[in-house]
Every structure is written in C-alpha cells, then in structure tokens.
Amino acid sequence: MDYKILDSGNGMKLEQVGPYRFARPAMNAFWEPSLTEKEWANVNGTFKRDSSGGGTWKWKGGGVPESWVINFSDVNIIVKPTNFGHLGFFAEHLKSWNWVNEEIKKSEDELKILNLFAYSGVGSLSMAKAGAKVTHLDAAKGMIQWGRESLEQNPDIPSSIRWITDDVIKFLQREIRRGNKYNGIIMDPPSFGRGAQGQIWKMEENVNELLDLCAQVIDTENPYFVILSCHTPGFSPIILERLLLKKFSGKSQVSTSGEMEMVEESGQSLPAGAFARIEVQ
Template sequence: MNDQYELLDSGNGKKLERYGDIILDRPCAQAVWAPRNPGLWETATASFDRVGGLNWEGRSKVSKAWNVEIAGVVMKLSATDFGHIGVFPETRSLWQWIRSALREQAQTKGRELKFLNLFAYSGGATLAAAQAGAQCCHLDASKGMVEWARENAKLNGLQDAPIRWIVDDVIKFLRREVKRGNRYDGILLDPPSFGRGKKGELYKIEDQLMTTLDLVHEVLSEDPAFVLLTSHTPGFSPIVLGNLLRQYHQSGTFECGEMLLTGKPGVNELPNGNWACWINTFS
C-alpha cells in the first residue's frame, strides 16, 4: 500500500515530517528529547512556530494545495494559518484497521455495514471505510472541513460512494439519530478538548464526553462490529479511554494504545494521542 508520509526526526519540541515532496518542521511539545539527525532539519521546505504568534517561514515554497497518498487514501493538503495541513498522520494505522475490520465483518455478518465518523475532520477514516464498501456517515461541525473531506472523496474516486456528509453539532445529531432509529455497525469518535458546534455550541471533553458516549451506545446496531475512541487531550490515556468504553460492553474484546508518528527504522517513534477500541467478538 502506497504511503507518502514519513516522520524524519523529532526533538527539542519539534517534529520533522515528509508529506510527498514537502518537508515540514512544526511544533510538537512531547518531543522533549534531542534530535537524532540535526543536519536533516536543514532540508525543511517550510517551518511553523507559535513564538510570538502563528508564524510560517518558507510558506511560499509550499504549494497552495498538494495531494499525498497516506495509508491508501489520497488526501489534499494545505498549509493553514494555524499550522495544520489537513491530516493527522498518527491516525493512519487506524484507517487501515477500520478498512480491514469492516471488510472482514461484512463477510462474517453477510451484509453491508454502516460506519459513523464523528468529529470527522478531513475524512481519512471515512474514505478508508468507504473503500471497504461500508455505507458511511461523516459528521463535523465545520462546513469548511466537510467540504475539504468531499474534495478528498473525489480524489479517491468516491464522490458517488454512499456517504452522508453532515455539518452539525455531534450531540444534537446523535439525539436525532436515536429518534429516527438510525443505527450503525462501526463508530469512530475523536472528540476535541474544546470545540464549537455548527451554531456555536460549546463542546468540552470533560463535560460532554459521557453524554456523547451514552448516545453512541444508543445508535449502535443490534449486531455491531466496533466502537473506536481516540483523543489528543492530555490525561485521556489509553487506559482511561478503555475504561470509558468498558462501561457500555460486558463482552467482546478491548484494546488500547498510543497513536504514533513513525518513520524508517532508527527514527524515534513519536506519540501523538491515544486510542481505545471495543470489538464485538460475540456476533
């Protein structure tokens, strides 16, 4: 599977990454060690920092937008004012897992599965699920991000795939889905530490996550495949995320771990968030 992403080095509070032909130097607070290859940082196409504001250096060298294949999904990238580029590559192994799990479970269950992606950003996981043949629902509170995800769908030849594109507040949407009787076999949610809904609704993970998970449990199908919970919020460790999921399921398999940015052998793995998953093994 083609993958044009690579972590080149990290250290001194920064990460050096390759996205296709573009090499970016950006902040990463958890990279508290010293870089292993200091000379490599001189090859950066552009760099970003937050010292005294939000600052790009060499941004003019980066195309307004460029396309990169990551874990079998083509993604449009762009250097935004806030230093983000339209993908979080630490989730790429989860995309691969979702694609594989949905294909396997569809064969086992003998039916097409429905996948729900909440706080879905630019759509990497949604498109991986669509590649597996699942019916998808992609939800994000940002209209701009949902449009970005739709562009990514076109890049992957999935513009006509069965994907519902929803701009909405997650809790309001889930409550309507409960009333409508819509159910899903696989659910991914990546709640932010702090966010705003479609109409400015405040989302704070410590206040709203339990309500969100209650509703997620209600929209699961009678014979679901999995629930995958991820987080970039400090303190929400793999064990914490796993314990949250264990409240809702008495059987099945629970797994958890760190999301990692990785490169070639010898490059320090860089933790960047955590995940936990409940897998229904009693279908």
C-alpha cells in the same frame, strides 16, 4: 504512501509530505534529533507555536502551493497548510484506520460506520474505499467541503459517503429519534470545540453524554466496535478504555487501549494522544 516522518526531537518533527518537507511542533519529542542541523534546515516550511496557542509558518525558497495531493492511508487527499500549523490529516490515526479497514473487508455485510468529529475526511474516504457505508460528521462546513474535494481525487471510491455539518450531540439525538443504527463508531473529539450552531464542546464535561448517545445508535443486534481517541491532557489510554467499558457491553467484549503513535523512518515511535477500542459480540 507519500508521507514520512524523517526525524523528531527538540519539540519538533521533520516530515516529508509529497514533494515538500516541513518542520512542525511535536511537543513531546523531548529527545535530541538524530539527523543533522543541515537536514533540519532543508525544509520548505517551519511552523512555530506562540504563547497564544496559535503560531506562524516561515516559508523558504518560495514556500509551497496553496494545496497539493498526496496518497495517504490508501487514498488520495488534498493537503493544505492551515493557520494552526495543521496539514489536513493526523498520521497517528493510521493504525486505527487500518484495523477498521480490515474489519470492513472481513465482513460479509456492508458495515455502517459513523465517523464523529471527522475533520477533513481521510478516515471516511479510506473506510469507504474498504467497502463501508460511511456517515461523516463535523461541525465545520469548511471541513466537509475539504472532504468532498478530496473524494473527487478518488474515482475508485463510491460517492455514497453521507456528509453532515452539525453539532455531534444534536446529530446523535436526531439519529436516535430516526432509529438509525451503526455497526461501528469512530470518534476523535477535541479538548474544546464548537458545534455548527456555536454549541460548546468540552471533553471533560461532555464525554459521558456523547458515549450515552453513541450507545443508543449502535446496532446491538450484530457485533459492533467503538473507537475513542483524543489528545486531551489527562485522558490516558486506561481512562478512555474505562469510559468505553462503562457504556458498552454484550455477551462478550474485548477492549484494548494505548498511545496513538506515528512510526518514523528509523522505526521509532513518536507518540501523539491516546486511544481505546471495544469490540462487542
């Protein structure tokens, strides 16, 4: 794995991403850093947020190439610094992806997994590598393209991923009409987003409709799981778990929830958002 969190503190995290080192915002790192100022200054790029919600990169020593490839979550992915300070993957999902991948490997049948708000495809690639039949959905064409290009870096992953550019709600309504069913759904909705035709997504207003539609595309004839995660303020782990428990049930179910976290080199955790998971028999 070519990714490490070296340290965090003063609202920032220090990361090693392949050969390059970055300092990026980590709003909830209220503590003081452990490494020296000299270590923190030894970076290729620093991203600083501004009051508009965006921000700017400050590059050092020639900066970094437009993109490069790293191994993350057992797959090769293309990393690109974006205008929002993102790099193309969110390390806090690693634990959930590992759990899903174990389920995929344990299953005697090929599991059909739906990845919603799927972004640049790291989760989809790693689930496909574990042996699932993955449907990857995102509203942004650029994200689908990014995922397809990362797939090309992995000759060992079958190219059977179904890539879809659409609005989540519209796509789910279509899947219900088609009668398509899934053994697992993972979704990481943003607080606010736009569908492929400009549809407005707001976590507070749309999450119940989203889960109602998901409940209609899940294969209740077989055991299934649903994972809901987000970074929306106010959506705590218990809230996400209650939302899932309200919409999904069967003969028996096991649910869990917690903070998403990234483990630093010191072994300490840097929290980033919340998740809940339900497994239904």
